[in-house]
Amino acid sequence: MTDLRELLQREDVRSISRRYFISNGFDGTLTSIGVVVGSYLSGVDDGLTVVAIGLGAAVGLGTSGVWSVWEIERAEKRAELLRIEAAMLTDLEGTRVQERQAGARSINAVASGVGPLIGILLPLGPFLAEGVTFSMLEATVAAIGVGVAVLFVFGAYLGSISKQNWLVAGVRMGLAGVVVAAINVLLPGYGSSSDAVSP
Numbered sequence: 417m418t419d420l421r422e423l424l425q426r427e428d429v430r431s432i433s434r435r436y437f438i439s440n441g442f443d444g445t446l447t448s449i450g451v452v453v454g455s456y457l458s459g460v461d462d463g464l465t466v467v468a469i470g471l472g473a474a475v476g477l478g479t480s481g482v483w484s485v486w487e488i489e490r491a492e493k494r495a496e497l498l499r500i501e502a503a504m505l506t507d508l509e510g511t512r513v514q515e516r517q518a519g520a521r522s523i524n525a526v527a528s529g530v531g532p533l534i535g536i537l538l539p540l541g542p543f544l545a546e547g548v549t550f551s552m553l554e555a556t557v558a559a560i561g562v563g564v565a566v567l568f569v570f571g572a573y574l575g576s577i578s579k580q581n582w583l584v585a586g587v588r589m590g591l592a593g594v595v596v597a598a599i600n601v602l603l604p605g606y607g608s609s610s611d612a613v614s615p
Contacts, residue, residue: 420519429520432489434577436528438570440481442589444535445570446596447473449563452539453600456556463546463555470543474536482529489524493517539563564593 423429451473455466497514501507542550542558550558568590575585 420523423516423519423523426520429523432520433524433527436481436485436524437531438574439531440477440528441531441535441570442567442592444474444477444532445539445563445566446535446592447477447532448536448539449560449593449596450600451536452543452556452559452563453597456552457600461552463543463550463552466543466546466555467540470536470540474533477532477536478529481532482525485528486521486525489521493521535563535566538566560593560597564590567593 448470451470452466455469460466460469497517500513539559539562541562542555546552546555568586570586571589572582572586574580574589575582578585
């Protein structure tokens with residue numbers, strides 16, 4: 417397979433992988449915020465239970481990220497190879513061109529799977545200290561804070577590479593985490609539930 421460093425030096429490979437990583441990381445972070453707020457408001461009283469629920473979401477989104485992108489890029493790269501073959505009037509199977517495509521597909525798929533894992537697992541961290549350092553309410557608030565911070569980093573990074581104001585871009589993306597938390601609190605049956613965990 418084509419050398420990894422050579423592939424990573426290609427802007428097209430980095431650009432596509434970056435999009436998959438950020439997009440799926442964004443989805444994973446918002447999912448994690450939804451899980452932790454929903455768990456607290458539903459009356460879950462144990463931090464490890466919240467972590468277990470979050471891990472289930474991480475497995476699902478991580479697998480989806482890798483599998484879907486592998487199949488998408490397999491089809492796209494195959495179509496691209498066929499266009500090149502038609503233009504060159506030659507079979508490119510087993511050539512360096514085909515190997516580069518396969519290598520790029522692998523990088524894209526890994527980036528797509530890692531994004532949601534980071535987005536889900538980092539906000540779950542405070543729940544590992546529930547009962548020791550945090551109460552359930554404190555762990556939930558801390559998890560939301562971590563999630564918003566992760567989203568801010570994603571946005572700031574995108575702002576920096578596109579020559580925008582990184583601070584504004586970070587705040588704009590981080591705001592999505594606050595909105596998701598607020599929507600969960602306002603959902604019927606949650607905020608007024610007598611089963612919600614007390615601080």
